[in-house]
Amino acid sequence: MLEIDDLHVAVDGKEILKGITLSVPAGEVHAVMGPNGSGKSTLSYTLAGREGYEVTSGRIFYQGEDLTTLLPEQRAAKGMFLALQYPVEIPGVVTLTFLKTALNAQRRARGESELDAMRVLRLVREKATALKIPEDMLKRPLNAGFSGGEKKRMEMLQMALFEPKLAILDETDSGLDIDALKLVAEGVNALREPERAMLVITHYQRLLSYIVPDRVHVLAAGRIVKSGGADLALELEKSGYEGVVEAA
Amino acid sequence: MTALAFRRDSKPDFVQEDFARHRGSLPGAGLAWLDTRRRAAMDAFAATGIPTRRVEAWKYTDLANALESELEPATPFSGDLDEENAFAASDAHLLLVNGFLHRTRPVDGLDIVDLGALDADAPDWVKESLGLMAAGRDSPLGAASLALMRGGVAVRVREHATLHVDFLTPPHDRGAVSHCRVLLVLEEGVRLSLLETHRGEGVHQTLANIGMELVLKPGARLEHVRLQAEASKALHVTSLGARLEREAEYRALYAALGAQLSRLDVNVQLAAPGAHATLHNVAVLNAGIADVTTVMDHATPHGTSRQLFKSVVGGRGRSVNQGRVVVREGAVKSDSHQLFKALLLSPRAEADAKPELEIFADDVVCGHGTAIGSLDEDALFYLRSRGIAENEAKGLLIRAFLEDAIEGLANEAVHEALWQRIDASLTSLEAGQL
Numbered sequence: 001m002l003e004i005d006d007l008h009v010a011v012d013g014k015e016i017l018k019g020i021t022l023s024v025p026a027g028e029v030h031a032v033m034g035p036n037g038s039g040k041s042t043l044s045y046t047l048a049g050r051e052g053y054e055v056t057s058g059r060i061f062y063q064g065e066d067l068t069t070l071l072p073e074q075r076a077a078k079g080m081f082l083a084l085q086y087p088v089e090i091p092g093v094v095t096l097t098f099l100k101t102a103l104n105a106q107r108r109a110r111g112e113s114e115l116d117a118m119r120v121l122r123l124v125r126e127k128a129t130a131l132k133i134p135e136d137m138l139k140r141p142l143n144a145g146f147s148g149g150e151k152k153r154m155e156m157l158q159m160a161l162f163e164p165k166l167a168i169l170d171e172t173d174s175g176l177d178i179d180a181l182k183l184v185a186e187g188v189n190a191l192r193e194p195e196r197a198m199l200v201i202t203h204y205q206r207l208l209s210y211i212v213p214d215r216v217h218v219l220a221a222g223r224i225v226k227s228g229g230a231d232l233a234l235e236l237e238k239s240g241y242e243g244v245v246e247a248a
Numbered sequence: 249m250t251a252l253a254f255r256r257d258s259k260p261d262f263v264q265e266d267f268a269r270h271r272g273s274l275p276g277a278g279l280a281w282l283d284t285r286r287r288a289a290m291d292a293f294a295a296t297g298i299p300t301r302r303v304e305a306w307k308y309t310d311l312a313n314a315l316e317s318e319l320e321p322a323t324p325f326s327g328d329l330d331e332e333n334a335f336a337a338s339d340a341h342l343l344l345v346n347g348f349l350h351r352t353r354p355v356d357g358l359d360i361v362d363l364g365a366l367d368a369d370a371p372d373w374v375k376e377s378l379g380l381m382a383a384g385r386d387s388p389l390g391a392a393s394l395a396l397m398r399g400g401v402a403v404r405v406r407e408h409a410t411l412h413v414d415f416l417t418p419p420h421d422r423g424a425v426s427h428c429r430v431l432l433v434l435e436e437g438v439r440l441s442l443l444e445t446h447r448g449e450g451v452h453q454t455l456a457n458i459g460m461e462l463v464l465k466p467g468a469r470l471e472h473v474r475l476q477a478e479a480s481k482a483l484h485v486t487s488l489g490a491r492l493e494r495e496a497e498y499r500a501l502y503a504a505l506g507a508q509l510s511r512l513d514v515n516v517q518l519a520a521p522g523a524h525a526t527l528h529n530v531a532v533l534n535a536g537i538a539d540v541t542t543v544m545d546h547a548t549p550h551g552t553s554r555q556l557f558k559s560v561v562g563g564r565g566r567s568v569n570q571g572r573v574v575v576r577e578g579a580v581k582s583d584s585h586q587l588f589k590a591l592l593l594s595p596r597a598e599a600d601a602k603p604e605l606e607i608f609a610d611d612v613v614c615g616h617g618t619a620i621g622s623l624d625e626d627a628l629f630y631l632r633s634r635g636i637a638e639n640e641a642k643g644l645l646i647r648a649f650l651e652d653a654i655e656g657l658a659n660e661a662v663h664e665a666l667w668q669r670i671d672a673s674l675t676s677l678e679a680g681q682l
Contacts, residue, residue, distance in 0.1 A: 051629070071632070071637075071638070072629060072633045073635050073641075076633055076635035082633050084630065087630070088626045092647070092649065101640070101644065102636050105634075105635045109635065109637075
């Protein structure tokens with residue numbers, strides 16, 4: 001599903017990612033763990049195609065296609081989804097309007113018919129109920145004044161609605177209390193299926209107790225320094241990044 | 249450039265020459281009350297002449313420099329408007345063409361007087377008010393619109409009503425200026441919903457110079473939506489004076505959507521206790537200048553005012569927002585707020601904002617704020633990462649930026665029409681420099 005090959009990325013002329021090679025097959029959940037400043041967010045923004053994240057060498061293949069020249073909206077239409085660490089507040093854009101606009105923009109780009117307001121509403125309601133998102137939140141401006149937990153649940157709602165083939169979750173656990181964390185993890189687990197791949201980017205092991213990954217990769221100073229099974233996350237929790245990074 | 253000729257204010261300009269030549273043939277000439285007011289207005293105009301940047305209130309908007317040539321006085325339109333100009337179709341109650349009242353549909357509860365045909369039979373309510381708010385020191389064009397008034401309309405509102413006044417500038421074969429006035433008198437306790445539209449076409453420079461007076465008697469309420477979208481060579485100056493008596497309420501939404509130069513001068517007098525004014529302004533432009541300059545005059549206690557100005561500027565457009573709030577001695581418990589926000593969409597776009605407070609009373613609440621910036625990159629990326637293409641995402645964010653200035657100030661039909669017009673402006677922004 002996702003093949004990253006010797007990826008180098010610079011931001012403002014400074015190299016942040018220094019040769020990442022990573023492969024996430026369909027049906028698997030991989031975790032990327034790393035300390036602050038290791039390049040985790042750079043990796044997620046680069047995968048989503050944000051401007052300013054310059055791929056200086058290496059390539060990213062998604063479903064066999066080179067992604068590096070595609071715009072963020074093109075990547076989304078092809079089934080990529082990035083759940084942000086800090087979802088942006090957009091006062092003035094009603095959440096439901098945003099969801100409809102985004103869903104239909106993706107459908108349009110794929111040559112599918114647009115859904116009318118009623119269909120979208122029914123779809124959104126169904127997904128929102130599972131995530132315990134109250135109806136009035138959908139009528140409020142997108143993320144404006146939402147609590148940290150509400151914002152993350154809104155990200156999960158979008159993921160459920162867009163049904164991406166590749167979901168990247170950037171520090172989705174940050175700022176969540178244990179109940180919200182469980183709710184988000186349930187949302188993620190419900191979407192695990194053979195046709196979908198997920199990349200869970202996180203600092204802490206905590207989330208991985210609820211979303212058990214198939215593989216864990218340790219990112220340090222712009223490189224993957226170690227890869228292993230789900231146990232690697234527990235090892236990191238015990239001995240800390242320093243121990244693992246030095247041993248590698 | 250010929251425009252330099254107008255920069256020497258010692259020399260009479262074409263406005264003063266027009267007055268000297270035609271004062272005897274203007275509508276109502278010979279009526280002593282009107283002659284006196286016209287004369288005083290021309291004196292007020294002559295003190296500055298056509299404003300340059302040296303006139304403090306015009307320092308961001310150089311009208312004299314924008315003029316390409318001297319302008320001839322516009323004449324009443326004589327052809328078949330609908331046939332000759334597809335865009336001229338209008339179902340407005342009052343249609344003014346080149347500043348002359350062209351067509352009137354009667355409205356229940358309204359008295360309508362054609363100011364282009366003033367004579368000795370002019371009703372008292374016209375004589376009592378016409379031109380009294382015209383000669384402010386910072387409003388030379390407003391003064392000229394009275395001195396040289398050739399057409400216009402006076403309306404007395406006796407019952408709750410809805411009124412659409414449509415101003416049209418059809419193409420001219422040479423540069424032309426129209427001087428026109430509108431007087432609205434709202435009787436005690438009545439409500440008026442006023443839609444004012446300004447439209448124009450043509451390749452020659454035109455100057456629409458309009459003076460408006462709004463008189464709100466005690467408890468009267470005026471909801472005013474103004475939509476100004478004219479040709480790229482249009483110059484537009486409206487000088488609007490509003491006088492609010494006890495508990496009167498004025499709620500206005502102004503939209504500036506196109507012209508080479510548009511200037512809206514607003515002077516609101518909260519002239520008796522408990523008066524309230526809300527002024528919202530929306531400007532969307534990618535060329536030319538849209539200038540809104542207001543004076544909010546809290547003259548008596550317990551007056552409240554709210555001002556919110558939002559500009560979206562692309563290309564080489566420039567928005568100007570100046571707002572002076574005056575709280576006079578004794579005007580205790582005045583409550584005033586003004587906020588100017590501008591969104592710049594291109595490196596050459598410009599926004600000038602200048603809030604001013606002059607407070608001579610204690611126990612008042614006055615606030616102001618200014619924010620000028622570009623589109624939020626984080627928000628733009630967020631929307632794009634959800635599949636919304638760049639231009640559509642920008643459109644969403646721009647709409648969101650404007651929304652609170654528009655919400656709640658127009659009925660549904662007007663609201664729709666306004667958004668349609670703004671969307672059209674946004675589309676041209678997107679096609680251009682966005």
